[in-house]
Amino acid sequence: MAKLIILLAFIFLAWYLRNRFISTPKADRKRLITGWLLWLTVAIVVAMALTGRLHWIGGLMALSVPFLRQFALWFMQRKLNEMDHKNSSAQELSPQSDMDRPKALQILNLGEQPSREEIIQAHRKMMQKNHPDQGGSDYLAAMLNQAKDLLIKELNDDE
Structure with a gap:
């Protein structure tokens, strides 16, 4: 009788494990x-x-x-x-030292006299591709932010 109970327990366990395996997503x-x-x-x-x-x-x-x-x-x-x-x-600390206008324009892929809206649009477009939360690099995101800040600061200084 004990062997029958153990056999039934193993059959039930095998049935349960099979159903659990089938219902589990392949990734898990x-x-x-x-x-x-x-x-x-x-x-x-x-x-x-x-x-x-x-x-x-x-x-x-x-x-x-x-x-x-x-x-x-x-x-x-x-x-x-x-x-x-x-x-x-x-x-993150290294790009701050050598950012200049030509480099900022090149990083954001802008012409010589971009408007404020063009700078913001180019920055937004590049950040969507290179943001650290989206798998991008912290270094590239810092470079993009510094380029935008430098160009917008120059626009504000000119006004």
């Missing part, structure tokens, strides 16, 4: 399977420790491996983000 299936394998590993290690086939300290060590891996990945990602932030901060 790899993550779902990884989670299932992790839980299967946990169940096997616990069962082995409970039946005496694995010492409980060995079981704890085996169960700690995924958590240590996740911690190591989190730590490395944090360090890489800090390094990237330092590099982007250094890049």
Whole structure:
């Protein structure tokens, strides 16, 4: 009778997992399977420790491996983000020093005497392509902003 209950439990579990897999979007299936394998590993290690086939300290060590891996990945990602932030901060400072009118006109792809509206339109068009939130570079966005600011400041000074 116990074997029949265990068999029915496995059949129900297989049916549930199949339906869950089918209803999961294809992009998330790899993550779902990884989670299932992790839980299967946990169940096997616990069962082995409970039946005496694995010492409980060995079981704890085996169960700690995924958590240590996740911690190591989190730590490395944090360090890489800090390094990237330092590099982007250094890049943002560099374009301020050598921006002049010809370079600003070239960056915004404008003629010699652009109007205020032309400057703003060119800046808006280029920022839509190069904004950091859209996958563009912080450096390019800073250059575009500096070019626009310089040209508009010159227009205001002339008036």
